[in-house]
Amino acid sequence: MERDVTELLGTTDVELLSAGEVIDAALEHLPSVALACSFQKEESVLVDMLLEREPKARIFTLDTHVLFPESYELWRDLERRYGIRLEVYEGPSLGRQAATHGEALWERNPDLCCSIRKLAPLAAALQGLDGWITGVRRDQAPSRASTPKLGWDDRHELWKASPLADWSDDDVWAYLRERELPVNPLHARGYASIGCTHCTAPGTGRDGRWTGSSKTECGLHA
Numbered sequence: 001m002e003r004d005v006t007e008l009l010g011t012t013d014v015e016l017l018s019a020g021e022v023i024d025a026a027l028e029h030l031p032s033v034a035l036a037c038s039f040q041k042e043e044s045v046l047v048d049m050l051l052e053r054e055p056k057a058r059i060f061t062l063d064t065h066v067l068f069p070e071s072y073e074l075w076r077d078l079e080r081r082y083g084i085r086l087e088v089y090e091g092p093s094l095g096r097q098a099a100t101h102g103e104a105l106w107e108r109n110p111d112l113c114c115s116i117r118k119l120a121p122l123a124a125a126l127q128g129l130d131g132w133i134t135g136v137r138r139d140q141a142p143s144r145a146s147t148p149k150l151g152w153d154d155r156h157e158l159w160k161a162s163p164l165a166d167w168s169d170d171d172v173w174a175y176l177r178e179r180e181l182p183v184n185p186l187h188a189r190g191y192a193s194i195g196c197t198h199c200t201a202p203g204t205g206r207d208g209r210w211t212g213s214s215k216t217e218c219g220l221h222a
Ligand code: SF4
Pocket: 064, 066, 106, 109, 110, 111, 113, 114, 115, 117, 118, 195, 196, 197, 198, 199, 218
């Protein structure tokens, strides 16, 4: 059932809120809220913004078991820097997936692979939450162009905040530099978007995701 953001914000125009104000609104109006962290530059910004406001804020990640070593390293860096532990949600081991569905499922049926390794863990992560916070930006892909800064997520049936929705790539980099934040080194090697090793190549926007196939999203956001 679609719900309107005025339920949370009254007459406040969510589009006029800054990224920090969107996080403030999420923390104020959503009793149980957590940030989804996928170790891209947007999450480096959001982890910093969120913990500055609420040091005990919940942050979770979906460990597909096939993330880049650089992403696992950034994970540990963030935990060390902020003195936190990320909540981890994960699919079956690679061995169990291979035993059930055969080897290299990501090559033969990436939708099923994403469903097992991303969507099912996400459903577990969102269980019991009133809302989640994501690093989605409108200019990342046409499928994300109408992302609201805060709105009802009909797909997952909870509120979803995307505080950086109207930020450009330059805005993100400026914040990272100003705050001297840790950032995934893969960005400097041409990866604008970072996912699993088997399905991510260098590229602009989300061009490097599932190259050579018509798949553009894993189903978490679109
Ligand atoms: S991005 Fe690739 S490896 Fe990762 S869950 Fe989806 S299909 Fe599997």
